Every structure is written in C-alpha cells, then in structure tokens.
Amino acid sequence: MVKGDANPAEHRVKFGALCDLMVLDYEKHRRHGLATLKNQIKILKRFFGLDKATDITSERLDRMVIDLRKKSIRIPRSTTAYRQ
Numbered sequence: 070m071v072k073g074d075a076n077p078a079e080h081r082v083k084f085g086a087l088c089d090l091m092v093l094d095y096e097k098h099r100r101h102g103l104a105t106l107k108n109q110i111k112i113l114k115r116f117f118g119l120d121k122a123t124d125i126t127s128e129r130l131d132r133m134v135i136d137l138r139k140k141s142i143r144i145p146r147s148t149t150a151y152r153q
Contacts, residue, residue, distance in 0.1 A: 084117040084125060112142065 088110045095103045116133045117125050137143075 080121060080123050082122045084120050084122045085114055087122050088114060088118075112137070 092103070092107060092110065094100070095106055113133075116136075117129075
C-alpha cells in the first residue's frame with residue numbers, strides 16, 4: 070500500500086461498529102462519562118447507525134444538527150466540535 074492510500078477495509082466499517090468499540094474501550098479502561106457517551110451515541114445512531122463511517126460527511130452532520138434543533142433535542146457538544 071502506498072502512503073496516503075486508504076485501506077480498502079475501512080470503507081466497509083459501519084458507524085455503529087465504531088460506536089460499539091468506543092463503548093467497549095470506555096468500559097475496559099473504566100473511563101468516566103460512560104453513561105454520557107452511551108446517551109450521545111444513542112442520538113447519533115438514530116442518524117448514522119447503519120451507515121458506513123466513511124459516508125458521514127460534515128454536510129450530513131450539519132443536517133443532523135439542524136434536524137435535532139428543530140425537534141428541540143439536545144445536541145451532543147462533541148458532535149459540533151468535530152466540525153472544526
């Protein structure tokens with residue numbers, strides 16, 4: 070593989086699988102904020118749970134934020150931080 074090329078397998082990774090790995094890491098390392106993380110993931114999985122991780126763009130995040138605001142649902146701060 071040439072430096073800078075994407076790993077072909079990364080295009081098959083689902084967003085939900087990455088979330089599950091993050092929860093597992095929090096549990097394994099007994100990190101604080103596990104309950105908060107799970108609540109944030111629940112919101113994000115409604116939008117992206119079955120999507121490939123590489124298909125989640127900043128435009129789609131913006132649409133999600135707008136949709137959540139219209140429904141008066143609290144937006145996880147970490148979601149908007151990724152935009153920067």
